[in-house]
Amino acid sequence: MLRDMEDLLNNVYDNEIKDYLKEALKCYMGGSYRACVIMSVIAGVYDLHKKVKALAGSDPSYRNLDNEIERRKRSLEVYEKYLFEQCATEEIDMLNNSELKELQRCLDTRNDCAHPSNFICSPEKARDIYSSVIDILASKPVLFGFKHMRNLIAEMEERTFFPVVDASRMKVIICEKLDRFQRKAIDPFFKLLSATIKAPNSPIQKTNALRFLALSVNNVAEYGQYVSEFIDKDQYEGELLILFEINIDILRVLxxxxxxxxxxxxxxxxxxxxxxxxxxxxxxxxxxxxxxxxxxxxxxxxxxxxxxxxxxxxxxxxxxxxxxxxxxxxxxxxxxxxxxxxxxSKSFTLENYMEPNLRDVLILLNEKSLYEYWLKLITENVFGYDFNRGNRAISVFKTMPKENWLNNVSDEMKVTLVEEILIEGTKEGLYYSHDCRSTMNNLHLDYPELTRLFVDHIFSHSENDNNIKYFVGEKSKIVSKYIVAFEEEIEANIDKLLFLRSNNTDIDEIIDNIKNEVEQNPDSELKSLILAKLLDHKSESIF
Structure with missing residues (x-):
């Protein structure tokens, strides 16, 4: 589709050049196609010379070219072709080879139009010259080439290269600087930028270069190639992490x-x-x-x-x-x-759970299965041949706040834990888990929920011969503490024991232990009630 010539005019960067091209457009609209071509090329040459002048103050190469153009103009020498050719050299680098050929074609057409001849300038030819001048020259600001890459890298040694450390503002600055470069200079510039990060002249230059590279992810195609060496080589891992710290969006394009x-x-x-x-x-x-x-x-x-x-x-x-x-x-x-x-959900060992952060991980995940495995492992290690492992198991158990796991494991697992604690805590001899015995003696105070559940369990299964072991020996002393700890249930539990007594005289031992525990209770009313009940039992057993 044909582009609108007035819309093309709106793309002209310099207002003075726009005025020239506006005159060229008037010529075209009036059917003066030769005049349109002549005015368009004059505007293009003038525009390119202005850009050379804009850079002449900071670069001797541009200054020398400007001086030579001015000399030729004063001497009324032809200079347009020379200007185009010099701007396409590696030293000046304002035009690429394709642009040079196109501008030379425009210049030849201009010459045909400017001299009397049988050359016929069609509207299509005039439109082509007009649009080419705008596309190649007038629509662009002063663009840097390869030579100015090093100037930009050198600027990065200044603390004020990025006047503010704000990502959005720095991105604007980067866009402004990159827009001043020709497209063909972008790839070598970023390669030079990467090399500068690896071997900077100063810490300030390195910081600015890292920010520039990190925040340029949306400004250049094939961005990954410019950070690939930071990824591939371990020696640059620090720089790689800084890039990600500045802009995590880099990951998106890798x-x-x-x-x-x-x-x-x-x-x-x-x-x-x-x-x-x-x-x-x-x-x-x-x-x-x-x-x-x-x-x-x-x-x-x-x-x-x-x-x-x-x-x-x-x-x-x-x-x-x-x-x-x-x-x-x-x-x-x-x-x-x-x-x-x-x-x-792995087969962790007890030693894994000794790490406090793993305890916190379980709390943060708050999953029933993880708590159950944790408690199962503790239970398996409470009682055994190695009392040190028992101590560790208790340590791991106590570090977990009960409000986190208590309602996330089955009652069966809780009862089994108390059973294992009683077995280890009442072990005879020199070798036993001291931490386990201490926990056993205070379990009704520190974990009343566990001991209540355990007491309910042994009484609800009191007909089971296996539970008789808790009513005799050292275990009966501990279990009697647990029974007495719950005043609201103590009467009912004693009644159950007295009923069991009718068939098993071994239960006398725990009844006596309960009596001893009750006598130490400061609640005189409860004490009197329980002792009276136990005294009646004693009297009945005599007869």
Whole structure:
């Protein structure tokens, strides 16, 4: 489709040049097509010379060219072709070869139109020259080429290169600077920018170059090639993380291979006892790109590949802290939390749970299955041949606030835990878990919910011969404490014991223990009531 010539005129950058081209358009509209061509090319030559002058003050190459053009003009020498050719040289670099050929064609057409001849200038030819001048020259500001790349890099040594440290404002500044370059200079400029980051002249230049590169992600095609070396080589990992810290959107344009390399770097970092730029890694993990289905399960597996807690060693597994921080982050999605929950459904050891951050992870995930596995492992380690493991199991148990797990495990698991604590706590000999015995003696005070459930269990299954073991020996002393601890149920439970007494005289032992516990109760009314009941039992047993 033909472009509207008046719309083309609106694209002209310089107002003075626009006036020339407006005259050219009037000539065209009046049918003076030769005049349109002549005016258009004059405007184009003038525009290009003005751009050379604009750069002459800061660059001797442009200054020398300007001086030569001015000399030729004073001497009435032909200079237009010379100007076009010089602006296409590597030193000046304002035109590429295709643009030079097109402008030379326009100049030849201008010459045909300016001299008497049998040349016929059609409206199409005039329109073509008019649009070419605007497209190649008049619609563009002063554009830099390769030579000015180094000038821009040198400017980055100034503290005021970015006058404000605001991402949106810095992006505007970057656009303004890049718009002054020819398109063909963009690729070598960014390669030079990457090289400057690796070997800067000063810390200020490096900081500005990193900001420029990080915030240019939407300004250049094939952006990934300019950060590829920072991804590929471990020695530049620090610079890579700074780039992501400045602009996490860089991940969006990277190839799948680059993302896989970044995940590999994450795995390597997680294997160390410390990790640099931990908050940046958090943002990387939670980025939309790494949350994609093809990466998420692998990341979950890497994050939860926890090592065991080492007693007496300073080395720690940073994964625990990372997972905790991820779950606490506002950007952590529900789906990602569910994935971490699945990944944490592993066969952890007791030593894993000794890490405080794993306890916090369980609380943040708040899943029934994870609490049940945690309590099952504690129960399995409370009683055994190694009293040290019993101590550790109790330590892990006590560090978890009961309000988090108590309603997330089955009653059966709770009863089994109390049973194992009683077995270890009443173990005879020198070798037993002291922490377990201490916990057993105070369980009715610290965990009344557990002891109430346990007492209810043994009385609801009192016909089971296996429960008789809690009414005799050392266990009866402890269980009597648990029974007496619940005043509202003590009468009913004593009645059940007295009923059982009719068939099993072994129960006398726990009845006596209850009597001893009650006698220490300051509640005189309760004491009198229970002792009277036990006294009646004693009298009945005599007869």
């Amino acid at each position: 190839s799948d291979t680059s993302i896989e390399k970044i995940i590999s770097k994450l795995d390597t970092n997680l294997k160390s006892s410390e990790i640099n730029s931990i908050n940046t890694w958090i943002n990387i993990i939670l980025s939309e790109r790494l949350q994609a289905p093809q990466y998420i399960e692998n990341i979950g597996s890497i994050l939860t590949n926890f090592s065991e807690f080492n007693l007496g060693f300073d080395k720690r597994d940073i994964r625990y802290e990372i997972v905790k921080m991820l779950l606490q982050n506002d950007n952590c999605s529900v789906d990602f939390k569910k994935m971490l929950g699945r990944a944490c």
